[in-house]
Amino acid sequence: MVYRYLGLADLTSGIIALVVSFFAYKCYTTINDRRFLLLELSFLVMGLGMGMRGFSLIIASKRTLHILMTCILIEAIARIVSYIILAVAYTMQLMSSRTMLIGIYLLRIFILDPIVDTIAIFLLSYVVFNIGMTLFKGRSKLTLIVFIAFFLLTLSHMFSIIGHYIPSLFYVTLSYLTQLSSFILLLIMLLRVG
Amino acid sequence: MVDILRVIHERGKARPTHILYGANLSHDRLKKYLKELETNGLIVKENMRNYVVYRLTSKGYKLLKEYDKIRKFAEAFGIEL
Numbered sequence: 660m661v662y663r664y665l666g667l668a669d670l671t672s673g674i675i676a677l678v679v680s681f682f683a684y685k686c687y688t689t690i691n692d693r694r695f696l697l698l699e700l701s702f703l704v705m706g707l708g709m710g711m712r713g714f715s716l717i718i719a720s721k722r723t724l725h726i727l728m729t730c731i732l733i734e735a736i737a738r739i740v741s742y743i744i745l746a747v748a749y750t751m752q753l754m755s756s757r758t759m760l761i762g763i764y765l766l767r768i769f770i771l772d773p774i775v776d777t778i779a780i781f782l783l784s785y786v787v788f789n790i791g792m793t794l795f796k797g798r799s800k801l802t803l804i805v806f807i808a809f810f811l812l813t814l815s816h817m818f819s820i821i822g823h824y825i826p827s828l829f830y831v832t833l834s835y836l837t838q839l840s841s842f843i844l845l846l847i848m849l850l851r852v853g
Numbered sequence: 854m855v856d857i858l859r860v861i862h863e864r865g866k867a868r869p870t871h872i873l874y875g876a877n878l879s880h881d882r883l884k885k886y887l888k889e890l891e892t893n894g895l896i897v898k899e900n901m902r903n904y905v906v907y908r909l910t911s912k913g914y915k916l917l918k919e920y921d922k923i924r925k926f927a928e929a930f931g932i933e934l
Binding site for chain 1: 920
């Protein structure tokens, strides 16, 4: 039963990620800045992955176990791909096909390893650091919201790692709730932007 | 070009000299951008007695508002425009 609620949290986070992606797409089409395209792609991949995992958790049963496992795998791949794209966006480089190939190659090495969360933490730390630097320069409230959102997202992966080693539903739930809080903060940011 | 729209918006209607200083542009660039904005229906030229003024159209106003949202969104993610 708890898994259904976790699935619902995942689905909600996924929908919010898609809303952020849509807004970034609108920004890209208006001013044609590729960094918005990368932001859009990143949140789109993240949102679809979380949405799929959320849905598979909601409908989880013995019969749909194989669907659940596939969706968890897809979500893990999507998550890392989205963080790589986000990291690329923050280095302000154009996404080349070479970068993507390296990303996919790395995924093939790491995807079956529980260390996926560690990679996510590394990539997110890079993003958090970049936003933190901007926050230090500008002290904008909106930047602070996004900074806390990405910090919480990093924290959710940390709880997920703890959940791997301490078999308790508490840390898994905490990881999902931190992730949901992170996306709710992004939604608040979007509402404040208008 | 957004700077041009902003200067006109702040003043309600603006003369080319005001836009030139407000948007910090060269004369040639200003002429080029004003023509482009006018062609795209973002501003309108009004002939007064001895001078001309530019005014924002509703399309121009909408674009300025949209750009403001984009600026805030970019700022939130630490993206400098």
